[in-house]
Amino acid sequence: MRIAIVDLNNFSRYPTLSVGQIAAILRRAGHEVEVISPFAVGVGSYRRVTRPHALGYYESVLRHATAVSGARAVRELRRKVAAARSPARARSQAATLAEVQGALGRGTDLLLISAYSMYREVCGAIAAKAARRGVPVVVGGPMFGMPEIAAHWLELPGISGVFAGEAEGHLLDLVDSVMGGGHPVPGLATPGRPELVPAAPFADFDALPFPDYADFPWDRYPNRIVPMMTGRGCGWGVCTFCSDVRTSAGRTFRSRSFPNVRDEMAWQSRRHRTGIFTFLDLKLNSDLAVWHGLIDEAQSVAPGCEWTASVHVQANGGNGLEPDVLKAARRAGLSRITTGLESAAQGVLNAMGRGTNAEALSRFVRQASEAGISVRMTSILGYPGETAEDVRLTARFLAEHRPYIDRVVVNRLAIVGDTPLGQAIRRNPARYPQIGALAQNLETGLMDHENATFRSPGHLSAAMRMLREVHRINRKPLKGASLTFEGVM
Secondary structure (H helix, E strand, C coil): CEEEEEECCCCCCCCCHHHHHHHHHHHHCCCEEEEECHHHHCCCCCCCCCCCCCCHHHHHHHHHHHHCCCCHHHHHHHHHHHHHHCCCCCHHHHHHHHHHHHHHHCCCCEEEEECCHHHHHHHHHHHHHHHHCCCCEEEECHHHHCHHHHHHHHCCCCCCEEECCCCCCCHHHHHHHHHHHCCCCCCEEECCECCCCCCCCCCCHHHCCCCCCCCCCHHHCCCCEEEECCEECCCCCCCCCCCCCCCCCCCCCEECCHHHHHHHHHHHHHHHCCCEEEECCCCCCCCHHHHHHHHHHHHHHCCCCEEEEECCCCCCCCCCCCHHHHHHHHHCCEEEEEEEEECCCHHHHHHHCCCCCHHHHHHHHHHHHHCCCEEEEEEEECCCCCCHHHHHHHHHHHHHCHHHCCEEEEEECCCCCCCHHHHHHHHCHHHCCCEEEEEECCCCCCEEEEEHHHHCCCHHHHHHHHHHHHHHHHCCCCCHHHHHHCCCC
């Protein structure tokens, strides 16, 4: 059977892991697979954090001020400008649609689409083309575990099914069902059977073939970076705002064996002639056996390799992030490490369920930097109850640790309905007076809302001070191996 996979995730630095995994499973079963990558045909992708230009601070202030403005007209104008510039528009995806048309002309029997919720318009255009040729279309992505989102997508003419959950254990059965069997498949909703129960979390990772990235446009990536994942979910997994642990791949923590991870590193390194890896685990130090295995053996598996990791810094220690371990990790090739600051205010951290404190984070960033590892942090503005003084504390933390931090990503609070925060607000709105007009947005998968936190006394000026410190950090030129990962999530 000829199956085309349309990769609307469209990362501009490395292949899409989930698409490579699906391609490998289908090929092992004997199917002929074609991967359609928009990036390969010149379609732009969403910008990631890179070094800003000298005036970038003023741009960040303008973006923030218009996003939190009390004037609805200002926010609506900002939304329209962002939508007009979005690579998710069907007009921006003309080259992708032409590639799909070509695949259909070559006799494709089934189209599988991997997409985020903002790509509904272009998915509708793809489905319309496929329907004219009688080719089924199934779409999957992290937000389809929310029944209202799945139902919204099933309304698109030509969509044969929406899949929610982890597909590896059901992929071949899904193909059989959509191509004529019609039998129920866990995680699959169809127009004739719209009830959706996400497929259960998958666990037998060691039985899977390694992701197949042969179809991706390696010649267009700035560096030959191989994405890997040693496990799914998060060993901490209780942060109230985090949607990652509520979507398809994040539910419960499960890990591969270290020998299986080691074997994939060696295989991908040989196949793609590279020693550059980005580990996409939510928290690579969730399974300390795998974490220490990488530190002990990465250089023997792929000599000269460089890699990235995201970790969680717990206040009570036991993270595998002691100074001697960080030094060993750098010798093993760990070039960049990411952790969530989110806020330096303990009250906000406690409300978020972060399980850490500013003192522990301070020790970590200093020790990681002193070990020679480039440090990247994330931060959130606008958590319910946050005050201007809380934001100033975060700004001071960044200023004091500027020598040790190379990049900071700032996000305004986004609310996903099935996160602990989203559920708590809907269940007891009186407890969160800052959040109003809460409504599910079927296009973005987020909860639209009014957030009075941003308009509390002094909050805007404190945010501007924080953005100033972020700009000063992000203006620092990266050096050495960490430069390889500039613009990588």
